[in-house]
Amino acid sequence: MPERSTRAMIVEKADTLFYEGGFEATSFADIAAVVGISRGNFYHHFKTKDDILDAVIARRIEQTRGMLALWEAEGDGPRARILSFIRMLIANRAKIMAFGCPVGTLCSELAKLDHGAQGRAAEILGLFRDWLAGQFRALGAGDRAEALALHVLSWSQGVAVMASAFRDETFLHSEVAGIEAWLSTVPDPAPLT
């Protein structure tokens, strides 16, 4: 087994290119060039572009599961775990200001392309939603846990869109502070907000 298979390299580089340049705009030639293989060799590993997309989404699902498991193990209580999620916006701010959220922008693009993989891409958001809902339940949010989870997810998506549209890091920081302030009022926030 090599240190990293060609197939794994293709998926890894395709993931980055799809994020930074979009799925539709990324060609096989682009991926082959970055991986350092010929276009012909490419087809030995993947028959169609959709196959690569499937592999990229599968990879992202796995990485998301891994990250959530890590936060689950590391976080000191549900509130701190939710903060781990929110602070992704800060940790990845440079990329988010340049390219938006990897998951949100992929879902948006696939929706327009009417692409069959849109549902699988949305599953990644579903992982975050379910994990966040679990944390809110642990905070005592009860029936409102899922709504609160969707709210946090939605809020972070909005911040990502706006931060990339305006390239505004100040806005990003102030909204993250706003989410944190809101979180400190859960499970009993004034309006739903």
Added chain:
Amino acid sequence: MPERSTRAMIVEKADTLFYEGGFEATSFADIAAVVGISRGNFYHHFKTKDDILDAVIARRIEQTRGMLALWEAEGDGPRARILSFIRMLIANRAKIMAFGCPVGTLCSELAKLDHGAQGRAAEILGLFRDWLAGQFRALGAGDRAEALALHVLSWSQGVAVMASAFRDETFLHSEVAGIEAWLSTVPDPAPLT
């Protein structure tokens, strides 16, 4: 002057196709087919695809200005005017669930394409931001008016992304209700939220 010029038809149809299918994925052939003209004729009106994009963005800017002016004239006070903005999410829910927000998704796509027109697309969001800030100032929000405007804009962008990712109309309605509840607390909301 014809009832509607070919050029205007091209811009109108391109606007729809760019929204529903994305800029990159929409070809000249697609636009020509919908307009009902030959590809050759196309180039009599626009030299490049970027020229069409410029015209589409200019059209959207004009339409946005017109809509804001209408809300300004019709709305009964700043709070009702802000509600006009928020309720776009409800009025356009079918298209938003299918294709997201026309402006947010265009900005996201152009950011990934590293396209020069990204800034002009973001100007449309800027129009909403400035208009909303004016309404919040009229509500007595003072220095916080622009931050509140960005917050509403960001919130609606998040709702659009999530509603299209999950095709979830219930979520869309409940978040709109949440924005309205929050708005009723402005200019003195508990946290920034």
Added chain:
DNA sequence: GTCTATATTTGGATAGAC
């Protein structure tokens, strides 16, 4: 598994007749 070469299609763009 990897390469070169090539087939096929599509997309952006032009020339010139009507």
Added chain:
DNA sequence: GTCTATCCAAATATAGAC
């Protein structure tokens, strides 16, 4: 202003040698 015909480049995909 509109059309047909055409060019060129790029993209997906395949065949077959090494």
